[in-house]
Amino acid sequence: MDYGVAHTKDVPVTDLSEIDELPPDLNIRSLDDVLGLEKMNAKLWYLEPGEQIGYHAHSEQEEFYYVIEGTFSLKLGRSGEEEVREVGPGTFFSAGPEIGHGYRNVGDERGVVLAIGTPPVHDPGLDPHALD
Numbered sequence: 001m002d003y004g005v006a007h008t009k010d011v012p013v014t015d016l017s018e019i020d021e022l023p024p025d026l027n028i029r030s031l032d033d034v035l036g037l038e039k040m041n042a043k044l045w046y047l048e049p050g051e052q053i054g055y056h057a058h059s060e061q062e063e064f065y066y067v068i069e070g071t072f073s074l075k076l077g078r079s080g081e082e083e084v085r086e087v088g089p090g091t092f093f094s095a096g097p098e099i100g101h102g103y104r105n106v107g108d109e110r111g112v113v114l115a116i117g118t119p120p121v122h123d124p125g126l127d128p129h130a131l132d
Contacts, residue, residue, distance in 0.1 A: 004035030008044070026051060032120065040118040044068075047105040047113070055082075055102035056125030063101065063117040067091040070111020072103045079129040100128030 011034045017025035031042040041061075045053065047070065055075050067089055074085050074093055077100060086106065087093070095101035105111040 001036040001038055004037075006031065006034045010034070011044070013046075024051070024053060026053075037120070039120060040116055041120045041122075042117075043115045045113045045115055047072075047103075047111045049105050049108055049110075052104035053102050054125075055100050055128060057095070057098050057100050057128045057131060058117070058121065058123055059126060060097050060119060061117045061121050061123070062094070062096050063115060064094045065092065065103075065116075066114040067093075068112040068114060070105050070109060070113075071107030072111060072113070073106045075102045076100065079131060098126070098128075098131050 008029065011029040011031060013027050013029055015025075015027055027046040029044040029046075031037070031044060032040065035042070047053075067087055069089055071086065071088050072091075074087055075082050076085075076093065076095060077083050079100060082100060093101075103113065
């Protein structure tokens with residue numbers, strides 16, 4: 001891939017509830033697929049009030065997040081050392097390999113989070129409590 005350009009409205013929405021192998025049951029836009037990214041994952045996650053990405057970790061992947069819309073409660077850190085913070089639009093957060101992370105939409109409106117991960121592995125996540 002040399003370069004790519006796409007507008008959000010041109011990236012199809014995928015309803016993960018229709019794909020048994022891919023929890024959670026949220027809507028995403030796979031920016032990486034449309035842009036032909038080979039060395040990272042890039043997704044827009046859409047979370048309605050109360051929806052969440054559960055606390056998990058990845059064996060290899062480093063992830064970077066940007067809150068575009070909504071209010072979220074973050075849970076970040078190693079098992080037993082987690083930090084919980086409430087954040088809103090304009091907030092960046094990250095988690096390295098084997099570091100627990102998760103977030104819940106605690107606001108009254110739909111939330112949107114940009115998630116970028118590298119390397120582009122597709123593991124379902126590890127239980128951070130099992131990494132101690």
